[in-house]
Amino acid sequence: MTDTRPGADTCTLWGGALSLYTGKVRSYLIKKGVPYREFYASHPDFQARIRPVVGLGVTPVLETPEGDILQDSTEIIEAMERRLPERHMIPATPVLRALAWLLDAYGSEHLLAMAMHFRWAEPHISLQRSFLQAEFGRASYLGTDKAARDQAGARMVSYFSSMLGPLGSNAHTAEAIETEFFDLLDVLDEHFQHVPYLLGGPPSLADFGFMAPLFAHLGRDPSPSQRLRLRAPNVARWIERMNLAVIADGEFPDVPAAFDVEDRVPPTLLPLLALIFRDWTPELLANAQAFNAWATAHPHLSDGAFVALDGKKRVHPHVGPIAYRWRGCTVERVSAPQTLWHFGRFQQQLVACDGEALDRLLMVLEQAGGQEACALKLVRPIERRHYGLVLGPS
Ligand SMILES: N[C@@H](CCC(=O)N[C@@H](CS)C(=O)NCC(=O)O)C(=O)O
Structure with missing residues (x-):
């Protein structure tokens, strides 16, 4: 049988064509120019070598030539960015960097329910x-x-x-979820008429976060991908572009393949940011409320305890149900503390910003209606350690 271990400079990616978060990491590896071989988790080596270390049956997992076993799509990208500083995929300037984190979190977390709806709901x-x-x-x-x-x-x-049910898709919410998909496609289609990637000329963490729902599910499963192609051909082309090793695209010969040194936000991103805060804020606030109530009710939980109702390490842990009003309906679903962790990574960028950069960032966020979400506070920090979601120090 083929040796699945990483080579001297080749990573092993455990994942699959159907997998949401593998689509994010695969596209990162391609754009970054990292050689890799991909295997499905059904291979016996996954059970033998990966599962005992990670402690979960989860993909994507990246094994590096140095012997590291990395899980969580965002942590994989961060670890590889630290290791390979050339052709950086997280902008160095404060406003674009903060937005990269925001868009990664939104794509990876909020759009999960939409992706699952279009895979599993009728018709x-x-x-x-x-x-x-x-x-x-x-x-x-x-x-x-x-x-x-x-x-x-x-x-x-x-x-x-x-x-699907636990993510809030049902007969009451189906229409709102589908309308949200079309609204999202419309703003993205306009954006990709002007620039090849979310933050302008080069791909970034923002694009990889969006590839999570938009590759395997919304852009590849027959039913949603047909709607996507017909309604938003520029989005379909962006999905193709995201899995090509080249950065520049002949369609945009005059767009430099580098982040704007003046840290300017592409104007067509503003309607997307407004859509993000309009759709995501009620869910974020409901998640924060559920987490804060749970953490307050369990003051004895120590630094490092798993964030989960049952106290176990899980791929998608929750701390009980949440309900909130959204697009004219009541969404009832399980909470997603991972969403709060991911949104918190964006909030850390906000905290790290000061002076004129903070003013510029706040102006963009205010224009987009992001004040309420950005002000969200947790009673205990949420961190990721040993492939799980844990409480930080109180
Ligand atoms: N936060 C994780 C989520 C990974 C994830 O949900 N992976 C899916 C496949 S795309 C999985 O393995 N699910 C198994 C499960 O939920 O038990 C990441 O970003 O890598």
Whole structure:
């Protein structure tokens, strides 16, 4: 059997074509110029070598030539950025850097429910069942027997489709989720008419965060991807561009492939930022309220305790249900403290900013209606350690 271990300068990416967060990391590795080989977690080496270290059946995992085993798509990108400073993918200037973190968090977290809706809700699941069975079959069965693979895929499809309800997609919210998708496509399509990437000329953490929902689910599953291509061809082209090793794109011969040294925000990003805060703020506030109530009710939990109702390390831990009004409906779903961790990474950028840079950033955030979300405060810090989400010191 093939040796799946990393080579002298080649990483091993554990993931799969169907996987949301693998799409984010794969595109990063391609743009960064990092050689890698990708394997599915159904390979026995994943169970033997990766699972005992990570302690979860989760992808993506990146194994580096130095022997590190990295998990969480954002942590993978950060670790590789520290290691490989050339062609940096997190802007150095304060406003663009803060926005890169904001957009990464929004793409990776808020758009998860939308991505899952268009994979698993009716009529999408019925329209694309055979595709999903094959895709989940690839991820769970290693072999050449098609019937056996489809059977394995069908089992996975019935398991994963049950995860949609807890994310808040149901008959009451379906229309709002689909309208949000079209609104998002419209602002993105206009933006990519002007510049090749979210923050302008080069790709950044912002784009990788958006690739999470927009590659495997919204841009590849047959039902949503057909809608995406027809309504927003510039977004479809951006998805293709994000998986090409070149940075510059012939469609934009006059856009320099570098972040703006004056730290200016592309004007067409402003409508996207406004959409983000309009749609995300109620969810962020409900999550903060649930986390604060849970942390306050458990003052004895020590530094390093898992943030989860059941106290266990989980891929998507929660601290109970949340409910909030959004686009004319009431969303009822499980809380997502990982969202607060990720949004907190953006808030750290805000705290690190001062003087004239802070004024510029605050002006952008104010124009976008971000004041309420940016003011959100947690009673205890949330951190990531040993592949899990934990409480920081009180
Ligand atoms: N925060 C993690 C989330 C990773 C994640 O949700 N991975 C999915 C595949 S795309 C998974 O392995 N899910 C298994 C599960 O939820 O149990 C990251 O950014 O890497």
